[in-house]
Amino acid sequence: MAGIAILGAGIFATDEHLPALVSSRANLKAIYSRSKTSALTLVDEAKKLGVADVELYSEDTAGHTLDDLLKRKDISAVVVVLPIPVQPDIIRRCLAAGKHVLSEKPIAKDVHTARMLIEDYKKHYAKDGLIFSVAEQFRFMPEFELGRKWVVDERAIGDITQLHLKIWRNQGPSGKYYETPWRKIPDYQGGFLLDGGVHHTAMLRYISGQEVVETQGFSRQIAAHLPPLDTVNAGILLSGGGTGTISMSFSSTKRATEFTIIGTLGSFFLTDGPDGFILNLERTSGEKRSETIKSKGVELEIKAFLDAVRIGKAQSRAGPEEALNDLAIIESLCSGERSVKVY
Numbered sequence: 001m002a003g004i005a006i007l008g009a010g011i012f013a014t015d016e017h018l019p020a021l022v023s024s025r026a027n028l029k030a031i032y033s034r035s036k037t038s039a040l041t042l043v044d045e046a047k048k049l050g051v052a053d054v055e056l057y058s059e060d061t062a063g064h065t066l067d068d069l070l071k072r073k074d075i076s077a078v079v080v081v082l083p084i085p086v087q088p089d090i091i092r093r094c095l096a097a098g099k100h101v102l103s104e105k106p107i108a109k110d111v112h113t114a115r116m117l118i119e120d121y122k123k124h125y126a127k128d129g130l131i132f133s134v135a136e137q138f139r140f141m142p143e144f145e146l147g148r149k150w151v152v153d154e155r156a157i158g159d160i161t162q163l164h165l166k167i168w169r170n171q172g173p174s175g176k177y178y179e180t181p182w183r184k185i186p187d188y189q190g191g192f193l194l195d196g197g198v199h200h201t202a203m204l205r206y207i208s209g210q211e212v213v214e215t216q217g218f219s220r221q222i223a224a225h226l227p228p229l230d231t232v233n234a235g236i237l238l239s240g241g242g243t244g245t246i247s248m249s250f251s252s253t254k255r256a257t258e259f260t261i262i263g264t265l266g267s268f269f270l271t272d273g274p275d276g277f278i279l280n281l282e283r284t285s286g287e288k289r290s291e292t293i294k295s296k297g298v299e300l301e302i303k304a305f306l307d308a309v310r311i312g313k314a315q316s317r318a319g320p321e322e323a324l325n326d327l328a329i330i331e332s333l334c335s336g337e338r339s340v341k342v343y
Contacts, residue, residue, distance in 0.1 A: 001027040002100075002309050003074045005057075007066070007090060008081035009033035009042035011176055012104065017081055018042060020302040022049045030069050032057040066090075070097035077102070077309050079135075079302075083182040084109050084195065088117045091132070095121060100131040102305040106198045107134050107323035109188035111331050114324045115343070121320065131308050133318035136326065137297025138202045140304055140317065143270075143277040146291060150281050151261060151268055152209035156289075157281065158265030163208055163236070163244035165259050167200050168252035173225045190229050190334040192250040193219070194327075200248065201329040202322070207270070208261060211239040211325065211342045215246070215332045223251035232333045239342070246333065 004026045006013055021028050028051050033039035036058040046054045057069040069075065070093065077100040080090055088108050094101050108114035121132050138144055150156045171178055171192050178184065188194060205211060217234020221227055231249040238244065259270040266283035276294025281287075301318065308314045316322075324343050332340045 001025075002076040002306075003027050003029040003072070004306075005030040005032060005069055005075050005078045006042065006081065007032045007078050007094075008104075009038040010081060010180060013079075013081040014042055014045055016298040017079055017302070018045055019049065020296070020299040021079070022046075022051060023299055024303050024306055026302070026306055028054055029075055030055045030057055030072070032066055032069055034059050036061050066093070070094060070099065076100060077131075077305075079305075080104060083180075085182070085187045088113055091117060092120060095125040095130055095132065098128070098130065100305075100309050102133045102135055102302075102318075105134055105136050105202075105323055106194055106327050106330075107320055108327070109194075111324065111328050111341075114320070114327055118320045118324060129312055131305075131312075131314040132320055133305055133308065133314050134320055134323035135298070135301050135305075136199070136202045136318065136323060137301045138199050139206050139322070140300035141277075141293075141295045141297045143279060143291075143293035143295060144203055144207055146293065147207040147268065147270060147279055148209065150279075150289070151207055151263075156266065156283060157261060157263030157268055160208060160210065160238065160240055160242040160261055160263050162242055162262040163204070163210075163238060163260070164262075165200060165204050165244070165246045165248070166256050167197070167248045168254055168256040169196070169250045170252055170255065171223075171226060171230070171250040178225070184225075186227065190330055191226055193229055193232060193248060193334060194330050196250065197248055197330045197333075198323070198326040201326045203259065204246075204329075205322075205325065206317075207259070207268075208238070210242070212236050212246075212329045212332075212340050213239050213342065214338050214340060215329070216338055217246070217333060217336075219334055219336070221251075222249070226251055229334055234333050246329075248333075 080103040214237040219232040281289040
């Protein structure tokens with residue numbers, strides 16, 4: 001089994017990636033973080049989960065820096081869970097060292113940076129059979145797979161005429177994800193609109209099977225602690241000709257998760273609940289369907305990556321171009337540029 005290393009020891013690596021790797025029985029051999037203190041925290045968590053021989057790497061540990069880790073022949077793949085601005089250069093270093101890469105979303109801070117990264121990968125590393133995937137669990141979750149089956153495969157609601165996405169959250173200054181230094185003063189567009197929003201643009205694209213090709217809207221910062229933006233409301237044009245709206249806020253005093261697709265033969269509605277995501281479909285014929293599904297998306301994306309490394313073929317759902325298209329919608333919403341180029 002391929003040796004795996006985790007690069008990054010923050011909250012999401014601790015809460016999600018490490019348990020998912022252990023659950024998938026990955027051959028976890030090393031953990032890296034910039035400081036020994038943070039790396040040691042995740043090493044200790046790994047030991048609690050039964051991984052006894054994982055090795056620590058950090059920039060302040062002599063002979064055990066990232067360069068030293070990447071020289072190891074027994075490590076063939078890495079999971080990169082680092083701050084958004086630094087990930088592209090780290091990904092390049094990993095690929096140059098001959099490692100398969102699964103990196104956290106978003107793929108980069110902006111479309112230009114993401115495009116340059118993908119071009120480098122295709123030019124220099126893809127030909128060597130190296131896998132570069134982006135961790136977007138929403139494309140692997142069975143609840144969203146079922147939604148896509150109804151809407152795209154079965155065409156149960158007919159042609160899409162309208163699509164409306166509403167994501168309202170309240171990211172307070174005491175939240176655990178806010179208490180990450182690089183998120184408090186983001187060196188990237190959109191703040192939480194980018195960091196969290198790409199999940200929902202991925203969901204929109206995956207379930208509908210369509211692209212957002214144009215946006216027209218307004219973005220602003222409401223909460224003083226959430227620079228540079230925390231709220232956007234926009235009209236959208238879909239690649240199939242339908243229209244709709246995206247309303248996304250991380251400074252809302254009211255919480256909402258609502259995704260509605262209206263078609264010529266009926267409608268699809270998705271929301272979240274205490275027992276998972278709730279999917280409802282109503283057809284003009286009178287047929288009604290309802291399902292509630294709860295899954296562990298990170299475990300599913302980790303398993304897909306491990307399978308890809310084992311067989312030597314990446315899952316298209318985790319491809320960097322998919323992550324780039326998720327990002328392109330957010331960039332259009334944040335920048336006010338109407339056109340959304342599809343890659």
